[in-house]
Amino acid sequence: MAITFTLNGGRQTVDVNPQTPLLWVLRDTLGLTGTKFGCGMALCGACTVHLNGSAVRACITPISSVAGKTVTSIEGLSADTTHPVQQAWMEEDVPQCGYCQSGQLMAAASLLAKTSRPTDADIDEAMRGNICRCGTYTQIRSAIHRAAAIKAGAKA
Amino acid sequence: MSEMMANRRDFLRVGSGLLVGLFIPESSRLAAQGRGGNGAVNPNAYIHIGADDSVTFLITKAEMGQGTVTSLSQLLAEELDCDWTKVKTEFAPVNPALYGNQGVYGSASIRTTWAPLRQAGAAARAMLLDAAAQKWGVEKAGLRTENGFVVNPASNARLSYGSLAEGAAKFPIPTGVPLKDPKQFRIIGKSVKRLDTRDKVNGKAQFGLDARLPGMVYAVVARCPVFGGTVAGFDATKAKAVPGVKNVVQIPQGVAVIGENTWAAMQGRKALEVRFDEGPVASVNSEGIRKMFAEYATQPGAVAKKTGDAEAALATAAKKLEAVYEAPYQSHSPMEPMNCTAVVYPDRCEIWASTQMQSGGRSTAAQITGLKPDQVKLNTLYLGGGFGRRSGTDFLSEAVEVAKAMPGTPVKLTWSREDDMQHDLYRPASYVKFAGGVDAEGWPVALTAKVACPSFFGGRPGTVDSTAVEGIHTLEYSIPNIYVDWRRADPGIPTTFWRAVGYTQNTFFAEAFVDELAHAGGKDPVELRRKLLRNSPRLRAVLDKAAEASNWGKPAAGRHQGVAVVNNVGSFTAMVAEVSVTAGKLKVHRVVCAVDCGHIVNPGIIRQQIESGIVYGLSASLKGAITIDRGRVQQGNFNSYDVLRIDEMPRVDVHIVETDNNPGGIGEASVPPLAPAIANAIFAATGKRLRSLPIRPADLA
Numbered sequence: 137m138a139i140t141f142t143l144n145g146g147r148q149t150v151d152v153n154p155q156t157p158l159l160w161v162l163r164d165t166l167g168l169t170g171t172k173f174g175c176g177m178a179l180c181g182a183c184t185v186h187l188n189g190s191a192v193r194a195c196i197t198p199i200s201s202v203a204g205k206t207v208t209s210i211e212g213l214s215a216d217t218t219h220p221v222q223q224a225w226m227e228e229d230v231p232q233c234g235y236c237q238s239g240q241l242m243a244a245a246s247l248l249a250k251t252s253r254p255t256d257a258d259i260d261e262a263m264r265g266n267i268c269r270c271g272t273y274t275q276i277r278s279a280i281h282r283a284a285a286i287k288a289g290a291k292a
Numbered sequence: 293m294s295e296m297m298a299n300r301r302d303f304l305r306v307g308s309g310l311l312v313g314l315f316i317p318e319s320s321r322l323a324a325q326g327r328g329g330n331g332a333v334n335p336n337a338y339i340h341i342g343a344d345d346s347v348t349f350l351i352t353k354a355e356m357g358q359g360t361v362t363s364l365s366q367l368l369a370e371e372l373d374c375d376w377t378k379v380k381t382e383f384a385p386v387n388p389a390l391y392g393n394q395g396v397y398g399s400a401s402i403r404t405t406w407a408p409l410r411q412a413g414a415a416a417r418a419m420l421l422d423a424a425a426q427k428w429g430v431e432k433a434g435l436r437t438e439n440g441f442v443v444n445p446a447s448n449a450r451l452s453y454g455s456l457a458e459g460a461a462k463f464p465i466p467t468g469v470p471l472k473d474p475k476q477f478r479i480i481g482k483s484v485k486r487l488d489t490r491d492k493v494n495g496k497a498q499f500g501l502d503a504r505l506p507g508m509v510y511a512v513v514a515r516c517p518v519f520g521g522t523v524a525g526f527d528a529t530k531a532k533a534v535p536g537v538k539n540v541v542q543i544p545q546g547v548a549v550i551g552e553n554t555w556a557a558m559q560g561r562k563a564l565e566v567r568f569d570e571g572p573v574a575s576v577n578s579e580g581i582r583k584m585f586a587e588y589a590t591q592p593g594a595v596a597k598k599t600g601d602a603e604a605a606l607a608t609a610a611k612k613l614e615a616v617y618e619a620p621y622q623s624h625s626p627m628e629p630m631n632c633t634a635v636v637y638p639d640r641c642e643i644w645a646s647t648q649m650q651s652g653g654r655s656t657a658a659q660i661t662g663l664k665p666d667q668v669k670l671n672t673l674y675l676g677g678g679f680g681r682r683s684g685t686d687f688l689s690e691a692v693e694v695a696k697a698m699p700g701t702p703v704k705l706t707w708s709r710e711d712d713m714q715h716d717l718y719r720p721a722s723y724v725k726f727a728g729g730v731d732a733e734g735w736p737v738a739l740t741a742k743v744a745c746p747s748f749f750g751g752r753p754g755t756v757d758s759t760a761v762e763g764i765h766t767l768e769y770s771i772p773n774i775y776v777d778w779r780r781a782d783p784g785i786p787t788t789f790w791r792a793v794g795y796t797q798n799t800f801f802a803e804a805f806v807d808e809l810a811h812a813g814g815k816d817p818v819e820l821r822r823k824l825l826r827n828s829p830r831l832r833a834v835l836d837k838a839a840e841a842s843n844w845g846k847p848a849a850g851r852h853q854g855v856a857v858v859n860n861v862g863s864f865t866a867m868v869a870e871v872s873v874t875a876g877k878l879k880v881h882r883v884v885c886a887v888d889c890g891h892i893v894n895p896g897i898i899r900q901q902i903e904s905g906i907v908y909g910l911s912a913s914l915k916g917a918i919t920i921d922r923g924r925v926q927q928g929n930f931n932s933y934d935v936l937r938i939d940e941m942p943r944v945d946v947h948i949v950e951t952d953n954n955p956g957g958i959g960e961a962s963v964p965p966l967a968p969a970i971a972n973a974i975f976a977a978t979g980k981r982l983r984s985l986p987i988r989p990a991d992l993a
C-alpha cells in the first residue's frame with residue numbers, strides 16, 4: 137500500500153506493508169540508517185524521531201499512522217550539523233560508542249522545542265526513556281543545558 | 293592470491309580517489325620491511341599523507357566508545373608532528389602480516405600501541421625530513437618539523453608534508469628513530485576532542501547494523517531457546533506466506549528467515565513452525581545452579597594462591613569470620629544488538645561487522661566457507677558498544693552461514709533485543725565462601741576463599757582459570773596467610789568476557805569481605821587498607837587521593853561512605869561511594885574515583901571511560917540479573933532487565949593520578965570497585981551486609 141508523508145522536508149511515498157514500523161521503513165526501505173534499533177518495544181529510545189514535531193519511538197509507530205504527517209529523523213535535524221543540540225553535543229564531546237546518540241539528540245531537541253530552559257528535573261523526565269549503555273548521562277545533561285544557552289543566544 | 297597481493301590491494305583501495313601522493317608501498321618492499329621483518333615499524337601501515345596535505349591514519353583497533361580512533365591518532369600525530377586539524381581516520385583492513393592479531397579486549401589498545409604507533413609516526417617524520425633534505429640539497433640534521441611542515445631555519449624555507457609525501461615514500465624505513473621526551477608532548481596528554489563526534493551527532497557514523505549493499509536481503513534466525521538445543525524439524529509454509537518473506541533456510545544454529553526488510557523477516561519468524569530438541573540443559577534453573585555452586589565451594593578445588601598457612605592462622609585468630617558472596621549471570625546488552633552483513637562468492641567472501649575480533653572473525657568466516665583467510669575481506673564498522681560481547685564470533689558465523697546458503701546475495705543478519713539478551717555469552721555467575729581472621733589488635737592475619745563458578749578461559753583440568761579468581765588471588769594486601777582455590781562448575785550456560793571479566797564479581801566479593809574484616813577488627817576501612825597496602829605504593833596513592841577528594845569520614849549529613857580499590861588491566865583505581873538509604877530507598881549521590889593509569893594519552897577520554905565503567909557497574913549492582921528457568925533465559929528486553937537511566941546518575945568526580953609508568957588500560961578499570969564501594973556504603977548506612985548482587989530494594993527494607 138502506498139503511503140505518503142513528509143520526511144526531512146521532502147515528500148516521500150513508500151509502498152510497504154502498512155503495519156511496518158516507521159523505524160524499518162527509514163532504515164531498510166529508505167536507507168536512512170541514522171535512526172537506530174535498540175529494543176523494538178519503546179523501552180530504550182534509540183529509534184526516537186519527530187512526528188509532527190514531537191518525539192516518538194519509530195519502532196512502535198506503524199507506517200500507516202504516519203500518512204500525511206511530517207517526520208524528522210536525525211539526518212533532517214539540520215542540514216549541516218548546526219542544530220543547537222548538535223553543536224552542544226560536539227562542544228561537550230558527548231558520544232562514546234555513539235549508537236544511542238541519534239535518539240538522545242532527537243529527544244533533547246524535542247524537549248528544547250517545548251521547554252526553552254529545562255531544569256534538571258525536566259531533563260530527567262524527558263530523557264529517562266533513552267538508555268545509554270556507555271553511560272554518557274552526565275555529558276548529555278550538560279549538553280542539554282548548553283544547547284538551551286546556545287538557542288537563547290541565537291535568539292537574543 | 294597471496295597475502296602480499298592482498299596487502300597491495302588493500303592499500304590501493306584506501307588510496308583510490310581522494311588521496312594521492314601516498315606512501316603506497318611496493319609489495320616487494322612491504323614483504324621485506326613489514327612488521328617483524330627488520331624490526332622496524334612500517335609507517336605505511338598506519339599513515340597516509342595526501343598531496344592535499346590530508347593525513348589519514350589507519351586505525352587497527354575497533355572503536356566501541358573507548359576512544360581508539362582518537363587516542364591511537366594522538367600517538368601517531370605526536371611523533372609525526374602533523375596538523376591535528378587535518379587528521380582523518382579509516383579502519384585498517386585485517387592484515388596479520390602487517391598488524392598481527394587484531395582485536396580489542398583486556399583494555400589493551402593503548403598498552404599495545406603506545407610504543408609501535410609512536411615509532412611509526414617518528415619513522416614517517418624522519419622520511420619526510422629525508423625528502424626535504426634531498427629537495428633542498430641540505431643536511432637533514434639542520435631541519436625541523438612544525439605542524440605538518442618541514443622547515444629549514446637557515447633559509448626560512450617550508451615544505452608541506454603533502455608536497456613531500458611521494459618523495460618520502462622512496463626512502464628506506466629507518467629504525468631506532470628516537471622518540472620525544474614526554475615533556476615535549478603537545479598532543480599526547482591533551483583532552484583533544486574525539487575525531488568521530490561529528491558523524492555520531494548527525495547520523496552519518498556507520499555502525500555494523502548500518503551496512504547496506506545493492507540487492508541486500510535481511511535475515512533473522514529462530515534458535516532453540518534452550519542452550520545447546522538443536523532444530524528437530526520445521527515447516528516453512530506459514531513463514532513463506534508472510535508478505536515480504538523471501539526464503540527460509542536451515543543453518544547449524546537454527547532456521548533463518550529471509551525477508552525484503554528486517555521487519556518482514558521478523559514477522560516470518562513469528563509464523564515459522566519449528567520444533568527443537570532441547571537437550572540436557574533444559575533441566576537447568578538458577579536455583580539448581582546455586583546449589584551446585586554451594587556444594588562445590590565446600591569441596592577441594594584447584595589452588596590459585598597459597599601463602600603461609602591460612603588454616604592454622606584461622607584456628608588461632610582472635611576473631612574469625614565466615615561469609616558467602618554471590619553474583620548472577622549478567623548480559624552485556626550493548627545498545628547495538630548483534631548483527632553482521634556478509635556475502636559469499638565461490639572464490640571470496642566479504643563481511644561488514646561491528647566486532648571486537650577482527651582477525652578471529654576473518655578466520656571463522658574462512659573456516660565456514662572453506663576459503664583461505666586472504667580470500668575473506670572483513671570491513672570494520674563502528675561498534676554500538678562491545679563490553680566483551682563482541683569478542684564472540686557467533687553472530688558473524690550465522691551471517692556467513694546464511695550468506696553461504698544464498699551465494700552472491702548480500703545478507704544482513706540482525707538479532708532482536710530478545711535474541712541478544714537470551715543468546716548472549718554471559719558474565720559467569722559466581723559463588724565464594726570466605727573465611728577470615730584478625731589478631732588481637734584487629735589486623736587481618738588470614739584469608740581463605742573457595743570459589744565455584746564456570747570457566748570459559750580455562751585450560752586443562754586441575755589448572756586454574758585465572759578469570760575465575762582474579763580480583764581475589766591478585767589482592768595486593770599484605771595478609772600473611774592466604775589460601776584461594778577454585779572449583780569449576782559448569783551448568784551449560786555460555787559465558788565469556790564481560791567488561792573487567794573476573795574482577796567484576798571477585799572485586800565485589802573480596803573488597804566487601806575485607807570491609808567485614810575491618811569492622812570485625814574495629815578498624816576504619818581506609819585505615820585498614822592503607823596499612824595492608826604498604827607494599828603497593830601505586831594503589832595506596834590512589835586510595836589516599838580518593839579518601840582526600842571524598843572527604844572520607846566526613847560525609848554530608850544523612851549520607852554514608854564506602855570504599856574499594858582494585859588493580860586490574862595495568863591500572864590502579866580507588867573509589868569512594870556516597871549513598872543514603874531513606875525508608876528502604878537507596879540513592880547513590882556521588883562516586884569519587886582516583887585512577888593511576890601511568891602515562892595518559894587523553895584525560896578527557898579517561899574521565900569518560902571511568903564514568904562509563906561506573907554506570908556499567910551501577911546497572912549490574914542495582915538493576916538487572918540474568919536468571920535461568922528450564923534452560924532458558926527469563927529476561928528478554930529492557931523491561932525485565934533494566935539498566936541505569938539518566939535520573940539515577942550520581943555525580944562522579946574523577947581524579948587522574950599521573951605517574952611515569954607505561955600506560956595502563958582504562959575501559960575496564962572502574963567497573964570492579966563500584967559494587968563493593970556501594971555495598972560497603974550501604975553497610976555504613978544500615979548495618980546490613982549485602983552479599984549478593986544485584987542489590988534489590990527488598991534487601992534494604
Ligand code: FES
Pocket residue numbers: 172173174175176177178179180181182183184193194195196
Ligand atoms: S528501538 Fe524503539 S525505543 Fe528502543
Ligand code: FES
Pocket residue numbers: 231232233234235236237267268269270271272357627676677
Ligand atoms: S554512547 Fe554508547 S550507548 Fe550511548
